[in-house]
Amino acid sequence: MALQISATNPEHPGLLLDLPWQTPLEEWPDDVLVPLPRGISRHVVRHVRAGDEVVVVKEIAERPAVREYELLRTLDRMSIPSVDPLAVVTGRTAADGSYLEPVLITRHLDGSIPYRSMFETTVRPGTVHRLMDALAVLLVRLHLGGFAWGDCSLSNTLFRRDAGAFAAYLVDAETGELHTGLSDGQRAYDIDLARVNISGEMLDLEAAGALHPAIDPIRFGTEISERYEALWSELTRTSVYPAGKHHYMERRIRRLNDLGFDVAEMQIEHADHGDTVTFVPKVVDAGHHQRQLLRLTGLDAEENQARRLLNDLESWMATQDDYAAPGSRDAGLGTRPEVLAHRWVRDVFRPAVRAVRDRVPQRLDPAQLYHELLEHRWYLSERAQHDIGLEAAADDYVRTVAGGGAEAGDDPVEDGD
Incomplete structure (x- = not known):
């Protein structure tokens, strides 16, 4: 059988042709390995x-290779x-004509690292909590899309810090199944496997002496279930907000914040009977909000x-008639987050x-003053x-909190403040 490279991008076969396909993968020379x-x-x-790319090559039988390739393409869409x-x-043969397994090729996820490499240095319990949060977000997003993973584990996940955020990425879709929707039983099976x-993976780390002494492996395994269920409930319960009840959206955002999650995206569908709101969560690292607001x-x-x-900005943007979610077909120059943020x-x-x-006696910086107004x-x-x-x-606020009246010399905020 002749060598066949099946790819959606016409550039990829050319980049891959020069690799030593007639050699078993475990014997590939160091000059092509990273x-x-x-x-x-x-x-x-x-x-x-x-070429200029780093790719991940995995030897696997042809049928599961093609199946996983298509599943990963679907998840990308x-x-x-x-x-x-x-x-x-496919069609790999050794120099002596013997059969070699096909391979699946994926792009290396820049900035990512396997969990075991992270634990080569002592990882604090707080960081592990955040990794569990990121994995819970990934599981919820998969299940909302009708994808049953079938083998959720730390080994099948990559974690990455990106612009201050912790994100979990699915690596192995070999056991996955895509449905129009998942039953409660299918979701429970995935969570129990996770x-x-x-x-088990945390117990292995503990046995190797790579686990912080304050981390209980069984407790952290259970935590993924608890975090998933709390997030699933908060995201999937149906909420329709009548006109004039937009503070209810803020209540939902606060509950997500209390769960330890931020709102990456919020979409509002307007209808005669009220506004239906959809949230997409994310896990953020320290300083993320400062950088995002400044940007x-x-x-x-x-x-x-x-x-x-940022919560107020996101809520305001979602109520604008010309708002389109990032990446949607309707998103244009006038609806870019930066443009709407300037308008806000x-x-x-x-x-x-x-x-x-100019009506309050104490001198507060604009951000703190606006924060207090939002709270009020x-x-x-x-x-x-x-x-x-x-x-x-x-x-x-001026009448009941600030006490009214401005100190001499206090000027209203200028456009450049």
Whole structure:
């Protein structure tokens, strides 16, 4: 059988042709290999240089190779974090004519590292908690898309820090199944497998002396179930918000924050009976909100202030008629997050700060003042059971919280502040 390279991108076969396909993968020479850390696998896996790219080559039987390749392509179209499939190579024979297994080729995920390499140095319990959170987010996104993993484990996941965020990526889809939707039983099976696999992997780390003494392997395995169930419930329960009840959305965001998750994206569908809201979660690292707010708006704030302002910005953007989710077909120049964020600063943030800044005795920086206004609006809206609005909240804030009156010399915030 002649060598066949099946790929969707016409450039990839050319990059791959010069690799030593007539040699078993475990015997490939060092000059084509890239010395990157590898996780545990039941197959032979190598990092290989192909042109300017680093790819991951895995020897596997033809049928599962083609199946996994197609599943990974589907996950990519669904925007679910997973490795990028490049090609399947079949028809491999050794120099003596003997049969060699086909290979599946995926792109190396830059900045990622297998979990065992992370534990070569002592990982603090807080970091492990965040890794479990990231894996819970991945599982929820897979299940929302109708994908049953069938073998969720730390070994089959890559973790990456990207712009301050912890993200988990599916590496091995060999046992996966795609359905129009998953039953509660299918989801429970996946979660139970994850719990058993993760506990076992943590016990292996403990036996090797690579686990922080404060980490209980069984407890951390159970944690993935708890975090998954809390996040699944908060994300999937149906909520329709009547007009004027937008503070209910803020309540949902606060609950996600209390679970340890941030809102990566929020979509609102307008209908006569009310607004249906969909949330996409993410796990963030320290300082992420400061960097994100500065990038989008130019506002420099403390981390908690920035988180609060970003939540308000995201809620406001989702209510704009010309808003389109990033990556959607309707997204254009005028709907880019940076453009909408500039509009929010101009039309919402600065007018609200000006309305209060010259009427309060204490000198607060704009971010803290706006944060306090949002908090005050939240409590007023909760008490009134409808959205109060920033203008009314500002008037009540000055009257009941700030005490009214401005100190001499305090000027309203300028456009450049």
